[in-house]
Amino acid sequence: MDNFGRRDFLHSATSLAASTFLVGTGLLLTRSARAQVSVQGSRKYGVKALLFDMFGTVLDMWTTLPREAEKILKPRGINLDWQAFGRAWLGEYGPSIVPVREGTIPFVPLDTLFRQNLERVLPRFGVKDLPKDVFEQLHLVWHRLDAWPDVTSGMAALGKTFLLAPCSNGNIAMMADIARHNNIRFDAILGAEIARTYKPAPKVYTMSCEAFGLKTGECMMIGAAGHTSDFEGAAKAGMKTGAVARPNEGGPGKGTSVPRFKVDVAADDLSDLAARLMA
Amino acid sequence: MDNFGRRDFLHSATSLAASTFLVGTGLLLTRSARAQVSVQGSRKYGVKALLFDMFGTVLDMWTTLPREAEKILKPRGINLDWQAFGRAWLGEYGPSIVPVREGTIPFVPLDTLFRQNLERVLPRFGVKDLPKDVFEQLHLVWHRLDAWPDVTSGMAALGKTFLLAPCSNGNIAMMADIARHNNIRFDAILGAEIARTYKPAPKVYTMSCEAFGLKTGECMMIGAAGHTSDFEGAAKAGMKTGAVARPNEGGPGKGTSVPRFKVDVAADDLSDLAARLMA
Known part of the structure; x- marks a missing residue:
C-alpha cells in the first residue's frame, strides 16, 4: 500500500474501523490535494x-453599538451615556465566552451569550423592564454592525x-x-x-x-x-x-x-x- | 422567572450547569426571535x-461527470463508456454514506468518500495505475459540477x-x-x-x-x-x-x-x- 499522505488523509477518521475502511488501493491522497479548484491564491505566501x-x-463596534443603541432607546425616553453603554456591553464579550471555551458549560452560539450580556448590562445603566421587542431590536444591533x-x-x-x-x-x-x-x-x-x-x-x-x-x-x-x-x-x-x-x-x-x-x-x-x- | 420561550432558548444547553447559567432575569427570548434582520422572506409560506x-x-451530474471524465482521460489514450462510467461513480454515492449515517465509522467529509468511490470504480472500467495528479483532477470534477x-x-x-x-x-x-x-x-x-x-x-x-x-x-x-x-x-x-x-x-x-x-x-x-x- 502506498502510504503517501495517509496520515493526513485519515485525520478525521480516528477509530480502527474507519482506518480499515479508508485504506484504499494506493491512490490515497493528502487532504490538501482535495482542496480547491476555484482560486489562484498568493504564490508568494502559499495561501489559498x-x-x-x-x-x-x-x-x-465602537461606532455602531452606541449609535444604534441611541437610535432605539432615545425615542423611548431613555437617556444614558451611549459610549459608556456600548463599551460596557462589548466588555462582557471576553468573559462570557470563557466558560464555553473551558468546557464548564456546553457550546451555545454567541447570540445566546450576547443576549445574556445585554440583560446583565442594562440594569447597570438603570434600564429595567424593557419591552421584549425593544430588547430584541437592541440585541440584533450585533447583526447589523x-x-x-x-x-x-x-x-x-x-x-x-x-x-x-x-x-x-x-x-x-x-x-x-x-x-x-x-x-x-x-x-x-x-x-x-x-x-x-x-x-x-x-x-x-x-x-x-x-x-x-x-x-x-x-x-x-x-x-x-x-x-x-x-x-x-x-x-x-x-x-x-x-x-x-x-x-x-x-x-x-x-x-x-x-x-x-x-x-x-x-x-x-x-x-x-x-x-x-x-x- | 418569565418562562417565555425558555425551552426553545435552552435547546443547545443540555446540562444542569448550562441551564443554571442561562436562567436570566426574565428577558429570555425564543431562538427564532434571534434570527434575521436582513431578509423579508415569504409571508405566504412563513419562511425566511x-x-x-x-x-x-x-x-x-449526469451531464458533467461523463463529459469531464472524457476530457481528462481521453487525451491519455483511455477510452471507455463515459455515460456508464459517470453512472457507476455516482452510483457509489448512496451506499458510501450509509456507514457514516449508521455510526459504523466516524464522520468523514464527502470528498473523502467520493475519492474512495473513484478508486473502487476505475478498475471496473479497466483503468489502473492512474497517475496521482490525473486521479486528483478527475476527483475534483465534483468541485466544478x-x-x-x-x-x-x-x-x-x-x-x-x-x-x-x-x-x-x-x-x-x-x-x-x-x-x-x-x-x-x-x-x-x-x-x-x-x-x-x-x-x-x-x-x-x-x-x-x-x-x-x-x-x-x-x-x-x-x-x-x-x-x-x-x-x-x-x-x-x-x-x-x-x-x-x-x-x-x-x-x-x-x-x-x-x-x-x-x-x-x-x-x-x-x-x-x-x-x-x-x-
Whole structure:
C-alpha cells in the first residue's frame, strides 16, 4: 500500500474501523490535494484562503453599538451615556465566552451569550423592564454592525484570488446578516459555531482550514494589528498570519497600527493587504 | 422567572450547569426571535431561509461527470463508456454514506468518500495505475459540477428575499467551489459537514435551520421532485418543503417533474419557485 499522505488523509477518521475502511488501493491522497479548484491564491505566501477575525478587524463596534443603541432607546425616553453603554456591553464579550471555551458549560452560539450580556448590562445603566421587542431590536444591533470603510471594496478585491470566510467567535446567523448588511461575499461561514468552541481554542482554527480542504499553512488568519492572542492561536495551529492596522479600533486614536506579534504580512487596510498578497 | 420561550432558548444547553447559567432575569427570548434582520422572506409560506439539496436539484451530474471524465482521460489514450462510467461513480454515492449515517465509522467529509468511490470504480472500467495528479483532477470534477440552466438567475432572484444555503451531503470545500463555478451567492454552507452526519439523519436538517437562528418551520427544504426521502426527512424535522421539476435528472427524459411527496410548493424551476414563494 502506498502510504503517501495517509496520515493526513485519515485525520478525521480516528477509530480502527474507519482506518480499515479508508485504506484504499494506493491512490490515497493528502487532504490538501482535495482542496480547491476555484482560486489562484498568493504564490508568494502559499495561501489559498483568508480567514477573518470579524469583531474589530472587519467590524467597527465602537461606532455602531452606541449609535444604534441611541437610535432605539432615545425615542423611548431613555437617556444614558451611549459610549459608556456600548463599551460596557462589548466588555462582557471576553468573559462570557470563557466558560464555553473551558468546557464548564456546553457550546451555545454567541447570540445566546450576547443576549445574556445585554440583560446583565442594562440594569447597570438603570434600564429595567424593557419591552421584549425593544430588547430584541437592541440585541440584533450585533447583526447589523458596520464594517470599516475599506472592507467592502477590499473584500471584493481579495475574493477574486482567495477563498474568504469569517473565522470568528460570532455565530453563523450573525455573520450571514453582517455579510448582507455590508455587501461582503464570503465562500462559507467558518469559526466558532462549526468547531463548537471559542477562539483561541486550537480546534476553531484547524476545523476552519479543514472545512476548506486546505492545510493550515495554506490559510492565513487576518486580524486587527492589536489582536495578539488570535495571531498566536492561529500561528500555533500552523496558519499564516496577516495584520491590518486598525488605529481607531477602540475609539478615535485608541487602536493599534503596528502588530506586536511577528505576523507574515502587515497591511494598512484590506486593499493594501490585497496588493501585498499578490505582489 | 418569565418562562417565555425558555425551552426553545435552552435547546443547545443540555446540562444542569448550562441551564443554571442561562436562567436570566426574565428577558429570555425564543431562538427564532434571534434570527434575521436582513431578509423579508415569504409571508405566504412563513419562511425566511431556503435550504437546497444540491446533487440533482441544483447540479446536473449526469451531464458533467461523463463529459469531464472524457476530457481528462481521453487525451491519455483511455477510452471507455463515459455515460456508464459517470453512472457507476455516482452510483457509489448512496451506499458510501450509509456507514457514516449508521455510526459504523466516524464522520468523514464527502470528498473523502467520493475519492474512495473513484478508486473502487476505475478498475471496473479497466483503468489502473492512474497517475496521482490525473486521479486528483478527475476527483475534483465534483468541485466544478455544472448547475442546471435555471439556477444562477433563479438563485439571484431568490437571494433578494431569502437566506440561501446548501443543505447537502456535500462538504463545505466542495460546495464553496461549486458556488464559485456557477456564480451562486450563498449566505452560508450548511448541511452534512456542520452536522457531522449525512441526510436524511434529522440532525442535518435541524442543525442547518438552527445555524440560521430560525425555527425549522421558518425554513424550506428545496429538492428535485423525485427526492422523496429528503422531503420526508425535512418534513419530519418540521421544515416546509419545495419541489423543483427536474425532468432530465437521470439523463434526457429520465427524471421527475411531479413530486410524489405532498410538498408545500411545487415549481417548474427556480424562477417559478421565486414567483410562487412571493405570490
